Amino acid sequence: MWWTRKKTPKVVESYAPEREAELAEPPHRNAFLMVALGGAAVAAFGIAGMRSIFAPVFFALVLTICVHPLRTTLEQRGVPRGIATGSVITAVVVLLGGFGWAFFLALGQFAALLPQYGPQLTAFVTSLASSLSTLGFGPEQINDFISGFDPTRLVSFFTDILGSVAGLTTSVVIVLTMLILMAMDAAFIPTLFKQLGASKPLVVKSMNTYASGVRRYMVVTTVLGAAQGLVNWAALAILGIPGAALWGMLSFLCSFIPNIGYFIAIIPPLIFGLLTGGWPMVIAVVIVYGVINGIIQSVIQPRVVGGAVSLSQSITFFSVLFWALLIGPIGAILAIPLSLLVRAMLIDSNPAAWWWRPVIGDLDETKQLMKEEDSEIKAARVRRKADKRLNGTPSTSAG
Numbered sequence: 001m002w003w004t005r006k007k008t009p010k011v012v013e014s015y016a017p018e019r020e021a022e023l024a025e026p027p028h029r030n031a032f033l034m035v036a037l038g039g040a041a042v043a044a045f046g047i048a049g050m051r052s053i054f055a056p057v058f059f060a061l062v063l064t065i066c067v068h069p070l071r072t073t074l075e076q077r078g079v080p081r082g083i084a085t086g087s088v089i090t091a092v093v094v095l096l097g098g099f100g101w102a103f104f105l106a107l108g109q110f111a112a113l114l115p116q117y118g119p120q121l122t123a124f125v126t127s128l129a130s131s132l133s134t135l136g137f138g139p140e141q142i143n144d145f146i147s148g149f150d151p152t153r154l155v156s157f158f159t160d161i162l163g164s165v166a167g168l169t170t171s172v173v174i175v176l177t178m179l180i181l182m183a184m185d186a187a188f189i190p191t192l193f194k195q196l197g198a199s200k201p202l203v204v205k206s207m208n209t210y211a212s213g214v215r216r217y218m219v220v221t222t223v224l225g226a227a228q229g230l231v232n233w234a235a236l237a238i239l240g241i242p243g244a245a246l247w248g249m250l251s252f253l254c255s256f257i258p259n260i261g262y263f264i265a266i267i268p269p270l271i272f273g274l275l276t277g278g279w280p281m282v283i284a285v286v287i288v289y290g291v292i293n294g295i296i297q298s299v300i301q302p303r304v305v306g307g308a309v310s311l312s313q314s315i316t317f318f319s320v321l322f323w324a325l326l327i328g329p330i331g332a333i334l335a336i337p338l339s340l341l342v343r344a345m346l347i348d349s350n351p352a353a354w355w356w357r358p359v360i361g362d363l364d365e366t367k368q369l370m371k372e373e374d375s376e377i378k379a380a381r382v383r384r385k386a387d388k389r390l391n392g393t394p395s396t397s398a399g
Contacts, residue, residue: 003019004125004371006290008357021315021367030170031076037239041075044360046165047326048325048326048327050168051326051327051328052171053174055171055327055328055330055331055334056171056172056174056175056178057174057178057331058337058338059131059175059178059330060174060175060182060196060215060335061178061182062177062218063092063096063179063184063188064088064092064179064241065211065214065217065218066214066218067088067091068088068094068186068189068211068215069215070084070087070088070091071084071085071087071088071183071186071187072190074087081187085183085184085187085189088183089179089180089183089184092179092183093176093179096175102249103249103253106245106246106249106250109243109246110246111243113242113246113276114245116242117242117272117275120275131348138349140246140251144361146193165265176223193207193208193330202348202349202350202351203349205348206344206345206348207344207349209344210340210344211342212349213338213340214336214340216305216307217309217337217340218306218337218338220301220304220305221255221256221301223305224255224296224300225251225252225253225255225256227249227296228250228254228255228293228296228297229249229255230250230254230266231253231292232244232248232251232288232289232292233245233251234270235245235288235292236248236269236285236288239273239274239277239281239284239285239288240277240281241269241272241273241281241285242272243268243272244277246268247265247268247269249269250264250265251265251289252363253265253333255296256332256333257320257332257333257335258316258317258319258320258335258336259313259316259320260317260320261332262289262293262297264291266285266286269285269289270282270286271317273285309336309340309358309361309362310360310363310364311339311340311343311361312360312363312364313338315339315360315361316335316336316339316361319335319336319338319339320332320335323335323338323339342355343357343360347360
């Protein structure tokens with residue numbers, strides 16, 4: 001009977017050796033992961049809620065990091081720390097003042113330029129609407145599109161930006177105040193890092209690496225972006241595109257936005273090129289911007305920046321979208337420094353998390369392994385071809 005049968009012992013599942021490492025993981029790993037994701041979500045919402053403070057403070061931090069070598073150079077030459085601090089603050093204020101003057105001058109130029117081409121823009125939108133009708137869009141949708149387009153709205157928009165100085169006062173005050181305070185506090189950083197080096201060497205190393213990486217990235221991007229803007233300005237002026245200086249400034253600003261900055265900067269020259277010279281001018285602008293962008297951002301910048309960033313293209317693009325959503329347009333410009341700070345705090349300062357570096361873009365060792373694999377594959381292919389010529393059959397030992 002069934003109750004007199006002997007129960008057969010349950011077969012214990014034998015785990016493969018490669019699963020032993022997974023079994024050795026600490027318990028409740030999934031719970032820790034969910035808690036970490038929840039904490040990241042709370043931190044993201046908190047940053048988004050205080051974006052009006054967070055963005056200018058972090059911007060001041062990036063500026064302080066970039067000009068810190070000026071302080072160390074002056075102090076090494078015997079300049080008192082107070083004078084070195086004042087020199088750093090003065091340099092940053094002069095740079096910000098010059099940039100702000102050029103930016104507002106460009107906005108004013110755009111506000112004066114756009115009304116001159118209002119009829120051409122309206123005619124272009126009308127022709128675009130007729131093209132949309134051939135693609136199957138209904139008359140109501142096309143009429144809404146035409147009625148919603150008004151070039152004067154763009155003029156009033158940029159005029160409001162020029163007149164909203166009071167709205168920018170808070171951010172400017174925060175940036176300048178934090179620059180002064182951070183410049184004063186930066187005098188203690190070298191000694192503080194020596195003090196913490198004995199007990200927290202990895203944290204000190206990760207912060208130094210972060211500072212040098214941000215400094216190299218921002219300085220190189222600024223220099224190459226300025227060169228890119230000047231070359232674009234000259235090229236557009238030669239082509240006869242209206243507002244060439246304005247689009248050069250836009251190209252410089254967009255050089256700080258990885259991956260998508262090029263596509264943002266090229267749109268206005270394309271539109272005004274189409275209005276002034278038709279499709280041949282559009283093709284000329286695409287070629288000029290493509291060549292300049294390809295040489296500077298795809299050839300020169302990676303060689304100069306080197307491994308200072310070490311973020312994959314996917315993560316870089318996601319960082320631009322993520323930080324722009326959290327703290328506004330300035331987040332797209334500061335996306336790389338912000339992402340590098342997150343990596344420094346969570347990965348670089350934690351030996352248990354170092355395995356994440358190749359995953360997120362530090363591919364030096366991975367590329368070396370790929371080269372070795374490619375060499376082995378190439379050597380095996382050569383052996384197979386040689387064996388096939390000699391014996392007429394591929395070698396079975398070629399692997």
